[in-house]
Amino acid sequence: MNIGIVGGGQLARMLALAGYPLGLRFTFLDPAPDACAAPLGTHLQGEYDDEEMLKQLAASSDVVTYEFENVPESAVIYLSEHTTVHPGAEALAVARDRLREKSLFRELGLDTPAFLPVDSLVELQQAVSEIGLPAVLKTRTLGYDGKGQAVLREPGDVATVWEQLGGVPLILEGFVTFDREISVIAVRRASGEVRFYPVAENTHRDGILSVSRCRSADAMQPQAEQYVRSVLESLDYVGVLTLELFQAGDRLLVNEMAPRVHNSGHWTIEGAAVSQFENHLRAILDLPLGETRAVAHAAMVNFIGTMPASAEVVSLVDVHLHDYGKLPRPGRKLGHATVVAADERGLDVSIEALLSLR
Amino acid sequence: MNIGIVGGGQLARMLALAGYPLGLRFTFLDPAPDACAAPLGTHLQGEYDDEEMLKQLAASSDVVTYEFENVPESAVIYLSEHTTVHPGAEALAVARDRLREKSLFRELGLDTPAFLPVDSLVELQQAVSEIGLPAVLKTRTLGYDGKGQAVLREPGDVATVWEQLGGVPLILEGFVTFDREISVIAVRRASGEVRFYPVAENTHRDGILSVSRCRSADAMQPQAEQYVRSVLESLDYVGVLTLELFQAGDRLLVNEMAPRVHNSGHWTIEGAAVSQFENHLRAILDLPLGETRAVAHAAMVNFIGTMPASAEVVSLVDVHLHDYGKLPRPGRKLGHATVVAADERGLDVSIEALLSLR
Numbered sequence: 001m002n003i004g005i006v007g008g009g010q011l012a013r014m015l016a017l018a019g020y021p022l023g024l025r026f027t028f029l030d031p032a033p034d035a036c037a038a039p040l041g042t043h044l045q046g047e048y049d050d051e052e053m054l055k056q057l058a059a060s061s062d063v064v065t066y067e068f069e070n071v072p073e074s075a076v077i078y079l080s081e082h083t084t085v086h087p088g089a090e091a092l093a094v095a096r097d098r099l100r101e102k103s104l105f106r107e108l109g110l111d112t113p114a115f116l117p118v119d120s121l122v123e124l125q126q127a128v129s130e131i132g133l134p135a136v137l138k139t140r141t142l143g144y145d146g147k148g149q150a151v152l153r154e155p156g157d158v159a160t161v162w163e164q165l166g167g168v169p170l171i172l173e174g175f176v177t178f179d180r181e182i183s184v185i186a187v188r189r190a191s192g193e194v195r196f197y198p199v200a201e202n203t204h205r206d207g208i209l210s211v212s213r214c215r216s217a218d219a220m221q222p223q224a225e226q227y228v229r230s231v232l233e234s235l236d237y238v239g240v241l242t243l244e245l246f247q248a249g250d251r252l253l254v255n256e257m258a259p260r261v262h263n264s265g266h267w268t269i270e271g272a273a274v275s276q277f278e279n280h281l282r283a284i285l286d287l288p289l290g291e292t293r294a295v296a297h298a299a300m301v302n303f304i305g306t307m308p309a310s311a312e313v314v315s316l317v318d319v320h321l322h323d324y325g326k327l328p329r330p331g332r333k334l335g336h337a338t339v340v341a342a343d344e345r346g347l348d349v350s351i352e353a354l355l356s357l358r
Numbered sequence: 359m360n361i362g363i364v365g366g367g368q369l370a371r372m373l374a375l376a377g378y379p380l381g382l383r384f385t386f387l388d389p390a391p392d393a394c395a396a397p398l399g400t401h402l403q404g405e406y407d408d409e410e411m412l413k414q415l416a417a418s419s420d421v422v423t424y425e426f427e428n429v430p431e432s433a434v435i436y437l438s439e440h441t442t443v444h445p446g447a448e449a450l451a452v453a454r455d456r457l458r459e460k461s462l463f464r465e466l467g468l469d470t471p472a473f474l475p476v477d478s479l480v481e482l483q484q485a486v487s488e489i490g491l492p493a494v495l496k497t498r499t500l501g502y503d504g505k506g507q508a509v510l511r512e513p514g515d516v517a518t519v520w521e522q523l524g525g526v527p528l529i530l531e532g533f534v535t536f537d538r539e540i541s542v543i544a545v546r547r548a549s550g551e552v553r554f555y556p557v558a559e560n561t562h563r564d565g566i567l568s569v570s571r572c573r574s575a576d577a578m579q580p581q582a583e584q585y586v587r588s589v590l591e592s593l594d595y596v597g598v599l600t601l602e603l604f605q606a607g608d609r610l611l612v613n614e615m616a617p618r619v620h621n622s623g624h625w626t627i628e629g630a631a632v633s634q635f636e637n638h639l640r641a642i643l644d645l646p647l648g649e650t651r652a653v654a655h656a657a658m659v660n661f662i663g664t665m666p667a668s669a670e671v672v673s674l675v676d677v678h679l680h681d682y683g684k685l686p687r688p689g690r691k692l693g694h695a696t697v698v699a700a701d702e703r704g705l706d707v708s709i710e711a712l713l714s715l716r
Contacts, residue, residue, distance in 0.1 A: 013378070020371070020375055020397075021375070021678070021680045021681065022681060023682075023683050023693070025397055026397075039384075040398060041397060287668060287669050287672055288673040290672065291676075295654075296653075307381075310645060311645050311646060314380075317649070318649075325383070
């Protein structure tokens, strides 16, 4: 079977690494000449809305999936008309737009931060008075890793953030003082089978995910599963879906969804019985899903901007290196390490050792 | 770093799958247009002694290794003169020739079946009278999976097997009535660090490996390690080395060596902390070696000639599919499944389920 992936970055690369053992072949559409997934399959080098490239991708793929949510809608529609595409166009459209996304969560009865759409300075002023401060103004589309958002702490910030972000559709969200950030990754195949990974507890640095730690038997697991299940079912979703959540006391608020494999699930490569990458492929091929349990105490540490020396990483006990083969650039995700340890103490030691290498 | 591999079959494929997470790139030299490793790197399609291809392979590789021992000597010499090659030419020359191999084992004091070189019918008759019957006549080079060998059970078989195999350098070996076949896989890096995997217990069908079962804490482990260590050190060996052994009572006899990753070590992909494939790459790059312990009860079942349906394999608990993406052909190794189970009972159940699928 041939799998097409829109995007040829590290998520596509890790999907391919998980897919070859299933006997799959891969084609990547990516405009970058040095797309890091390219050595692992056929690379169609072109823009995501290049119809000739989309035609080739559809023709060479039994199923098309994607590694990011900002795929142009026209591309998703074209591909859906010419081959099988998972997840579907609706899931992508919802995930691409913070307003549609949060509106869906609210319709489904999921707890979320307060939010209001903002398309003008007047609307921003009204939204601030309704939601209160502090609050976060975000672009409705194209935001990631903390980009496309700004925090308003006092009334004087309104003009500044409007100048910074105004002119595109926006959303104002109430600022949540949370105890921790967690994410839940679930997978659903066409025939309806659903599985959930243990939640991950995430810490960020400069707006970018830094460490994800698997929390088997977390007290929030049942509620997180109920949340993600309701989203999966409402969208008749096929593939891996991630919800990012804030925990404040015993409240669990949904921040956003990612209709794809997710950085906070990279610990599953060595840390779960079957990884998020393999399960995404199984799901879109409607194969039986694999076990999602953690095989030990597991965590993931991102390498951002620079890579430590391979010899230093692989010399650490219980640590697995994942170098994406990308050129270094400030703020760029270049790789990660998975830690799989027999106990929490060993996990802590290895995480600390990895953090000190960065 | 760029790794060149002579051969583009499943061993090269699994080396590449283990190597991308280390940030490596791969070039394969293989005459087959459909070499199954080809989608995972650059494929130089040519014969193993094609000097232009060898030149390209050397030029594009920081280190060259190989996935089989029958690489033409001229190719190894050429590559060694133009880049770094591991394991070295001597190890390859020894492994290619059953007489040199067994002579080395004997020099090192390792127990082996009785053996004598045979280059004529007269020498065969003399060897039979010295070693006794039953015995096994084998070609000194190019044998694998039971090919290039014949059993002599009675004096009348001498003429028949001579007709079958005579004309090339041969070796007659005493027939060993063994209790079981095991193999030990070790890895050594240039700076001298050595690690050993737990021995695997192997069962064959029609001369081809069928099931390998990891035996942590096997009574034969210390002696197997001593054997393989002496071979590694005598050859100043770099990379993964496998010894195939017969156990008869408490005697451990060396049958042969493979200067490479080995089918009986495929269980290490999911079953060991670090796989034989990753450790081979670490060794040839002189990186610190990874832990070789089994993470659970592990085994490997080969798929030969035909592949079961993916859905049937992945629906089994504790089972990981490895489809090499090869066209079916009788006697051809098309894939394997690894079983990683919490206990021996679970391992047995999954092995039986896999055997019933074939």
